[in-house]
Amino acid sequence: MGEENIIYDDGQLKLEVIAPIAEKVQINGMEQYALRWFADGDVGKTKNGHSVVIMAHIGKLKILLGGDLNSHSADFIMSQYGGEDLGQLKIQLTKAKTDNEKNVLQQKIDQLIGTCRKTMGCDVAKSCHHGSHDITNELLKAFNPIATVISSGDEESFCHPRPETLGAIGKYSRGDRPLIFSTELSRSSPEYFTLKMLKIKTPAEKQRLVSTYGMIALRSDGLNTIIVQKLEKETSRFGKLVKWQIDKLIWNDKRGEIISKS
Template sequence: MDQKIIDNKHGFAIFPSVKIMNFVTDDDGTKKLKWVKHLIFGDWIGLNLGADGQPVYEVHNNIQYVNVRGRNCSGLIEPHEIQPNRILELNFVDVGQGDGCHVVTPENKHYIIDAGVSDNMFRYLRWRFNLNKAGNFPPPMDVVISHSDEDHYAGFTKIFEHTKEGRKTFNIKKVYHNGMVEKSGTHPSTLGTLITSHNKSYITDLCQSEADYQARITSQPLKHGQYIKMLQKTTAEKIGIWAGLPDLDTDSTKMEILGPVTQDIFGKAALPVFDSNKGKTKNGHSVILKLTVGKVKMLLGGDLNEPAEDHLMKHYTGADLPVLRKGLKLPDPAQRQNAENAIRAAVLQARTVFQTDIAKSCHHGSSDFTSEFMDALNPIATVISSGDEEPHCHPRPDTLGTIGKYSRGLRSLIFSTELARSTPEFLKKTQNTNTAAPITKERLVTVYGMINMRTDGEKIIIAQKLEAAADRGAWDIHEITWNSVLNEFEYHFF
């Protein structure tokens, strides 16, 4: 066993998964060594130590095991099944209709990127960090709010205001946002200062610093809506981020800010208004993060839409796609071919910026997307975060088809938090008639709806918990590995 594991008294599960074994009594009364807990790549594994403070080893059937604990279970694994180093985690939590992702970097930095509309993200964090146990508190965290739609930010209210043992439960260091601190109302001007240049409207006076944010909220306090009320629940520094500002890199993980993309209007950073519509504008200017660890790239894009994707393509490639699309309908075949060639060239250039291995589907699988931007993403796997009982029918059929069309590999991988959990979001517990306790509800989304992505930069798993354990294990695990001969990732299907 690696000396670092012994010194630290813990390690992490190797690729793709590890089973903790223990003796189980069969129906016929015989005891057999069987798996009792299934851990996935990167799961924490603690060593159960003997009286001398050293690992405890056992030999069964000529195989050496070490006594460990993981996911609230103790048992035996082979020493080589523990690795010393933490890997990158992206946990796409089933927040219902909305987005919510918990990122843990290899150096154990934590980010919450959106938190859905309800308290599902809080419930996940409570489970993850065992907050019901006295003295347990989560590590410090940074928050990224992609934009000011409730199904991306409202879940932070519970996280920001929750207290435990006389203090705030969560130590939030920084809150990153897209610069538009929304006030109440339906007009685009509630996102900032509305200005006009060359017959186009823009939002300016973006809030980059904490001072900008404080100046924004002190003006017209009666116009404060739910977004500002949520932000006021935490004293963490509020920082606006957009392309061109310093990235959020850690020592192990590159975290590039690809959007929103501002323009210089009258000497100020400004964001164009899309379709004269507030919703289109704030969605389209979502924070876009591209995470890179080793050879693996992941893209989180909030609620991008058609005008936003055209805006991004023009910024990064110079191509005016609305004009080029018109060229595809011209009567002259040569002109149509020229337009097609120009679009293809733009897509290939955009791939140098946006191509990713794992993509979080923008806007929950909405049909408000462009085929060119989807082609530029060209992912191996896509994760869709959507919910039950919503009026949008997300993910849309044409979106699923287009994702498949523009994905890499012989078999497209599309994961959905909504499909990962076929059980209801709530289950009523039977009331105990011997007590006066009321009927309670139990959330299932933190267990069965989450899509888990783990990578060390060359090996990737994407896993979801089986709702009924199988002989093979408790997880459905998909493996993607780097092929150094072909110089590309490949998906191993079984």
């Protein structure tokens, strides 16, 4: 875990692979790298748990693309970066009987989160698995973003993003009023529902519909960042016709971090 994880760097944009993390194993007497099974061999959780997680560095801005991580893979990845078995610490915490034992274990978990934040901490996070409930508070604390974008999927049957996940994202993000964006919310414009009722059958038209009315766009020069989403109805502000809600993030020298100007 280091320079070998950087897959692209042109001086302006750097892409760093955070996960998956392969382990050395012995296969037929030969040492090889392999990915472990999660959730007692559950194929779906293992495939999702080993999805690619990338940190994009643009100047001062760090954007984390969270893949489809779940609670099993989150504990494993944090254990690798934190240097201690997070899953075991959490089990020990639930079994601790005295306040002193609980405090000591919680301090260890908090220290592990702080260590992971050096690698996994970000300014903008693309939420894991469309805002699924199967994610840990510890991982959200390690991300510690000022803004989170949730790609909720189209016509999915899992009620993503989940309400408890939205609450946890807000609770464990930084700042007094962290930003949460969801494509599901953005697609509630009248144009989307009108066209949906017409039962558009052309794939290209369907794709344009979701892209236009569910799109959340981000632009940054590394110091100044805007995140935009389409308004359901055009409005007038300061004598100008406005179609988009624009939220701003800026680099703050005194605090040494990206902050919200919304």
